[in-house]
Amino acid sequence: MTLLPQMKDSTLEWQEAIFETLPDTIRKIIRSLPVPLIQDMEEINIRENRPLMVYSRGRDYFVCPDGSVCTHLERAYIVTADDTRELMQLISDYSIYAFDEEIQNGYITLRGGHRVGITGKTVLDKGQIRTMKHINSFNIRISKEVIGAANKIMPFLLSGKKVYHTLVLSPPQMGKTTLLRDIARNLSDGFPGYRGVKVGIVDERSEIAGCWYGLPQRQVGIRTDVLDSCPKAAGIMMMIRSMSPRIILTDEIGRPEDAAAIEEALNAGITIITSAHAADLQDALARPFLSRILERRIFERIAVLGDSLGVGTLEKIYAEDYSSQLLNRPIR
Amino acid sequence: MLIKLINSGVIVLCSTLIGLEISKRYAFRTRELSALQGALSRLETEIIHYASRLPDALVRIGESIGGGTGKLFHKTGELLSLKKKFTVSEAWCSSLEELKKELYLQQEDMDILRRFGDQLGSSDREGQVRFIRLTLQQLREEEQKARAVREKYEKMYRSLGLLVGIALAIILF
Incomplete structure (x- = not known):
């Protein structure tokens, strides 16, 4: 008996929604990752000046510029300031101003319901977080829907x-x-x-x-x-x-x-x-x-x-x- | 004799047309500058009250405004919504470059617009509003200057065209 029946085959759906929010350079690299790794991908970690990483199949991997995964830090693709700037524009659909509340809460929801967690420098106003500047770390969390999870209950x-x-x-x-x-x-x-x-x-x-x-x-x-x-x-x-x-x-x-x-x-x-x-x-x-x-x-x-x-x-x-x-x- | 008369006529006509064309540029520039202000005000509304997505807002404003400014907004919005290898500033500048001929704007106007494109969409609501207002003010100043220039030169170029034509015709006759 299973409470989580078969996962809907939504691989392509989420890939489209996630990939269209990545800057060109990173999208090309992620696209050329080994297929099983993409299919089971749970997170993409993009941190400025640090290696591009993905979390899949229970562990994280450094990603190299040619789309292979490696364990050596030196060969990994290092995320540039341009990448993060472009990524911020893309996840907000070029409309950062429309996401004031989301940025205050530290995440933006993408088409498809996936979430991108963001960190940077917070700007306070009377002790409350007003907004965030210099956003440079992104955690793109791929969420997969489980239709039928409640059927048993x-x-x-x-x-x-x-x-x-x-x-x-x-x-x-x-x-x-x-x-x-x-x-x-x-x-x-x-x-x-x-x-x-x-x-x-x-x-x-x-x-x-x-x-x-x-x-x-x-x-x-x-x-x-x-x-x-x-x-x-x-x-x-x-x-x-x-x-x-x-x-x-x-x-x-x-x-x-x-x-x-x-x-x-x-x-x-x-x-x-x-x-x-x-x-x-x-x-x-x-x-x-x-x-x-x-x-x-x-x-x-x-x-x-x-x-x-x-x-x-x-x-x-x-x-x-x-x-x-x-x-x-x-x-x- | 007849040929000479026709020639003179053609010279006067051409010169007048050139004069008119030059004088029209002044009128077009002020018109464009005020259209730009209208478009920016609407963009401000979209950002403050509707929090619309930038590509949608640009396309919508572009469609309803028309003219060179309308095309600029529409084109930028389209570039952004079509696909994603542009940053806002890239899309804005490339549309600006493409529509340069249709906009009748001068270098200083273009500079204001370019600076505007750099900031568009890339800060929170408050920042956007502050920036749009600043740009609006700069455009308003340019428009005032343009009006003064227009008053001075519009008539002058119109009559100058005719007069130069006549002078040329007399000299060549």
Whole structure:
């Protein structure tokens, strides 16, 4: 049983989106890398005056000007100031001014929902980060969508037509966002035995829907509306008022105002599906904020992710009393 | 005799036309400078209020403005959206170079525009706005100068053309 069924063959799609944002010199080099390395590529690291690197198949490689990989630093292609300047123009579509907020947050989302992390010199204004200058380090992170990641969990989240208020707990990097995104797709598109309903996603960090100019780049479902880069609490209220969703989905709750917004949604009869960082239910109950929310018994299903059978394993699902488990063994 | 008369007529006509052509350049330059200011103001709006992508904004403004300025914006936008081996400043300068003939601009105007292209799209919103305003001011000053020059020389070249033609005709007659 696998929670992560076959990956959609989107190699060409992401390659196009990534390659068109690279400066000519670097694009040519990356293009001529060995094919398996390109296919499994997870990151491209571009740092000014330092060697060009890619992360693929579990380790990083220096890249040589001829497109081969090497272990010797001396032969690697060294990224020039022109490269980074051009790259910045290309990832922002020549419109750096349109990315003020993104630059403040330290990343830019590309077409296709891939993210480029950036670092440079931050400019402060009254203790807040206003913008970043001299951006010289880029981490292009290729994100691959896993359609069907939530198929296995869906039966546990439903009772007839009713969808349970659900909290997904997981340590970082265990496929929490991937799972949430696919839950959204399932509920919005519907599946055999369930007719799709209107879903609202409040996507504070642009990770669930991977919006590019406000347009979701991921399959989040046909009846899904996305508020991109919107603070959760304000976004939930906006969603309730303006879009009348049946289900609101949001990522990583953790601030006191989030709790108030969630209660507001409950009062409006809207189902909340969200996630939080925690290794397990006990761990979550030990956290001040999470325990307060959990003690109000808002959530009727709590799913815990882990990696006992590989990344994205569904370890446990708790019912509303938080003691009975619905899974007798982990599934993936 | 008849041939001489025809010749003189042709000389006067040509000389007048040349005079007109030169005087028109003054009018065209002021017109172009004010069109450029209009285009930049719109670009400022696009950047502040819509945060549009630069290539789209340039094409849109170019289409609605027309003329040499419109072509300059349109061409730059097209170069950028078509494919990506240009930086903004490269695309801008190459369109500027290509449209030089149609723009009736002088060296100092071109310098302002070139400097503008260097900064276009490459800073945050505030920086862009500051830069557009600076360029607008420079263009406005140039336009004022151009108007003064135009008033002085436009009529002069027009009548000078005619007069030189007549003088030549008389001398050669």
